[in-house]
Amino acid sequence: MELYKDKTADADARAEDLLSRMSIEEKAAQMLQVSYNTLSPEDYEKYQRLGVGAFLHVLGSDADKIREKASKTRLKIPPIFGIDAIHGHALRNGATVFPSQLAMSCSFDRDLIRGVGRVTAREVCADGLDWTFSPVLCIARDLRWGRVDETFGEDPYLCGELGRSITEGYEEDGYIISCAKHYIAYGEATGGRDAYDSPVTERKIREVFLPPFEKAVRAGCSSVMTAYGSVDASPLTANRRILREILKDELGFRGFVVTDWENVRSLVTNQHFTDNLCGATKAAVEAGNDMSMNTHEFYECLLSLVKNKKIHTSLIDDAVRRILRVKFRLGLFDGKERPDKKVIGCAEHKKINLETARESIVLLKNNGVLPLGEDVKTIAVTGPNADDIRAQYGDWTFFSHPEPKDDAQPQGEYHTVLDGVREVFKDRRVIYEKGCDIFGAENDIKKAVKAAKKADAVICVVGDSTAQNGEYRDRADITLSGFQLELIKKLRETGRKLIAVLVNCKPLCISFLKDNCDAVIETFNGGDFGGLAAAELIAGKYNPSGKLSVSFPELSAQTPCYYNSYDGWHGGRYVDTKGGNTFDFGDGLSYTKYVYSNLRLSQNVISVDGFTDVSVDVTNAGERDGKETVMMFVNDVISSVLTPRMELKNFKKIFIKSGDTKTVTFRLSADELSIVTPSLEYVVEKGDFEIMVGGNTKEYLKDILTVK
Ligand code: NOJ
Numbered sequence: 001m002e003l004y005k006d007k008t009a010d011a012d013a014r015a016e017d018l019l020s021r022m023s024i025e026e027k028a029a030q031m032l033q034v035s036y037n038t039l040s041p042e043d044y045e046k047y048q049r050l051g052v053g054a055f056l057h058v059l060g061s062d063a064d065k066i067r068e069k070a071s072k073t074r075l076k077i078p079p080i081f082g083i084d085a086i087h088g089h090a091l092r093n094g095a096t097v098f099p100s101q102l103a104m105s106c107s108f109d110r111d112l113i114r115g116v117g118r119v120t121a122r123e124v125c126a127d128g129l130d131w132t133f134s135p136v137l138c139i140a141r142d143l144r145w146g147r148v149d150e151t152f153g154e155d156p157y158l159c160g161e162l163g164r165s166i167t168e169g170y171e172e173d174g175y176i177i178s179c180a181k182h183y184i185a186y187g188e189a190t191g192g193r194d195a196y197d198s199p200v201t202e203r204k205i206r207e208v209f210l211p212p213f214e215k216a217v218r219a220g221c222s223s224v225m226t227a228y229g230s231v232d233a234s235p236l237t238a239n240r241r242i243l244r245e246i247l248k249d250e251l252g253f254r255g256f257v258v259t260d261w262e263n264v265r266s267l268v269t270n271q272h273f274t275d276n277l278c279g280a281t282k283a284a285v286e287a288g289n290d291m292s293m294n295t296h297e298f299y300e301c302l303l304s305l306v307k308n309k310k311i312h313t314s315l316i317d318d319a320v321r322r323i324l325r326v327k328f329r330l331g332l333f334d335g336k337e338r339p340d341k342k343v344i345g346c347a348e349h350k351k352i353n354l355e356t357a358r359e360s361i362v363l364l365k366n367n368g369v370l371p372l373g374e375d376v377k378t379i380a381v382t383g384p385n386a387d388d389i390r391a392q393y394g395d396w397t398f399f400s401h402p403e404p405k406d407d408a409q410p411q412g413e414y415h416t417v418l419d420g421v422r423e424v425f426k427d428r429r430v431i432y433e434k435g436c437d438i439f440g441a442e443n444d445i446k447k448a449v450k451a452a453k454k455a456d457a458v459i460c461v462v463g464d465s466t467a468q469n470g471e472y473r474d475r476a477d478i479t480l481s482g483f484q485l486e487l488i489k490k491l492r493e494t495g496r497k498l499i500a501v502l503v504n505c506k507p508l509c510i511s512f513l514k515d516n517c518d519a520v521i522e523t524f525n526g527g528d529f530g531g532l533a534a535a536e537l538i539a540g541k542y543n544p545s546g547k548l549s550v551s552f553p554e555l556s557a558q559t560p561c562y563y564n565s566y567d568g569w570h571g572g573r574y575v576d577t578k579g580g581n582t583f584d585f586g587d588g589l590s591y592t593k594y595v596y597s598n599l600r601l602s603q604n605v606i607s608v609d610g611f612t613d614v615s616v617d618v619t620n621a622g623e624r625d626g627k628e629t630v631m632m633f634v635n636d637v638i639s640s641v642l643t644p645r646m647e648l649k650n651f652k653k654i655f656i657k658s659g660d661t662k663t664v665t666f667r668l669s670a671d672e673l674s675i676v677t678p679s680l681e682y683v684v685e686k687g688d689f690e691i692m693v694g695g696n697t698k699e700y701l702k703d704i705l706t707v708k
Helices: 011-020 024-030 041-050 060-070 101-105 110-126 156-171 202-218 240-250 263-269 277-287 297-307 313-329 347-360 389-393 417-424 445-453 484-493 511-516 527-539
Strands: 032-034 054-056 080-083 179-183 223-226 256-259 362-366 378-382 429-433 457-463 497-503 519-522 594-601 611-620 626-636 647-656 661-669 687-694 700-707
Touching (some): 011 313, 024 032, 024 041, 024 297, 041 060, 101 110, 101 156, 156 647, 179 202, 179 240, 202 223, 202 240, 240 277, 256 313, 277 297, 277 313, 297 313, 347 527, 378 417, 389 527, 484 497, 519 527, 594 626, 611 647, 626 661, 647 661
Parallel strands (some): 032 054, 054 080, 179 223, 378 429, 497 519
Antiparallel strands (some): 362 519, 594 611, 611 661
8 A cells, every 4th residue: 555655766765864964953943834924024034044844825936035045054955835725726816716625525526626636736836836735624514613615525435535536636746745634623623613622532533534534644645734623622733642643653644744823832822731832842743743833933942842851852853754755755855847837727727627616516406497598588697796706716715815815806717607697698688786795784685676677587696705704704603694685585576587596605504595596506616617607507508417515404503414413312303493404415406317226236245354346227317418426325224333324435426428327336345334433443343234325315225235
């Protein structure tokens, strides 16, 4: 098994040789990462002269200047430059902005997402940088959490598979390294509050939160970021068990661990783990952090710990060795070759981006109104997010990071929904009235209604804004804010065909839309081409295939509402709800119809080290060619610990021509059926397992597999 793709055969030897020639000051400097916006210009200059190991949030030619300074230091060790390129290299204005991770996860398409990684790597590298702080492998279970948009959704298997794909895409050409984050269980914080304690045990971590990281490590991920928070009251930054024993020793991770922003300082200021920064530095390094992001006193503290013999220097050597190995492997010492800057936002990348947007959009409801027919001569476009590229992009773009730039003008090509409708429906009359904002005490709903009355169909684009998502921005109320619901109600009263398009960072409570609109389309944050892809879908230019990677509750307080929860025995319904979700994981319609038949297992009885092949035939019984995601779920019927009644174990997206039938086969080995026992063993318990194969969590074929 290849854990780490050493492209330079001698990276290990060169790292070892360099390490043997380094002073303790040079080693400590390698373990520090700094950003300009946390330091005074003088200190920033000082750390550059010291030859710190890494920088973040530096772009293009600024990186060249820093590299130049590093080349004047005694050992000329090149710094490594990190950037939050989490849906494209979006902090660089003009680079490709892909749909958010949450949006792209709805594509259920491993190859597509690998391609997203490849494109991003090329653009980041062309811009002079080396390292993306991506993928986010957190599991989005509590929808109040402000960073749901950054995840691949609610399912650990899906998060792991797509995390693996994008990691491979980032790293396979040797342009950049990836960073699996936030290690671990960050999204599970109490009350969906960002950077709080996650009340989870190691058993739970192994069952739900570790598997995606394990897959990223196996895929060759070169760095891992320690989460801000704590698990079961133990701060992650000081958690030797989680970092050193599980990640490094057990999973065999050979890359390096970087803390999240100021984690070392937080051990003092937020987590009250120790009362001084040197104590925090010692705890962080001993736990297994190899690089400190942005607690710059870490450098002086390390030196003082060494001087006073308070830390084993072998731990420092291990950390520096890991960092240098990655730098050699990336070719940083050998004048790294970079693609021409022209690749940034180039035509080929745009094509892949448009494809990604199309595959990511989910058609949630269609009572037959879509695709819009020739009878629709005038279209009214309305809603606060119809023409707001910032909302469409979502978080982590040049608008928001590293500093807010509200008035930035995008330099690359982009299409809002309004743009898209105007382009796709060139031959129709398109009128636009915003109607209302996401927030605010006033509205123009009357004008929107007037426009709607002149039209045959109304496209109303609602959702949320980046002010309601991201770090520090958890929500207790995930309903449509401001006058948005009022706008939809008034538009409904016009009796026109009403299509709701959602441009939002995460699931919202949209049962009113489901009940009152003729069609509902979820785009999440669709990137540069989200608006165009939505308009094309409305026009029927392609057949939608996206499915939800996350469930939508009826009411805010129903979160968490993920599909793969354990059973209770009192009905599981809040007395003041209808019960169930508005939309579930796996929901998503198309313009054709798929029929599943002939589910069969190559063997219905296997041993604990055996496997079976699960096959199903899928027929495209409709009139249009299309792509279907076939999902395989498992239910461990009797188990010594609770297990979900349905757990995704595999999926495959396939293209089927109208009228054709295709067979999909999944290999399922017994070890994929293992549970984690209270004593932390992975055990395959003998007995029956229901195997369910279908296109979502509600309609499937079922068979029984027995493990003997
Ligand atoms: C804090 C965020 O939690 C993390 O995701 C990000 O990569 C770093 N800051 C750097 O911006």
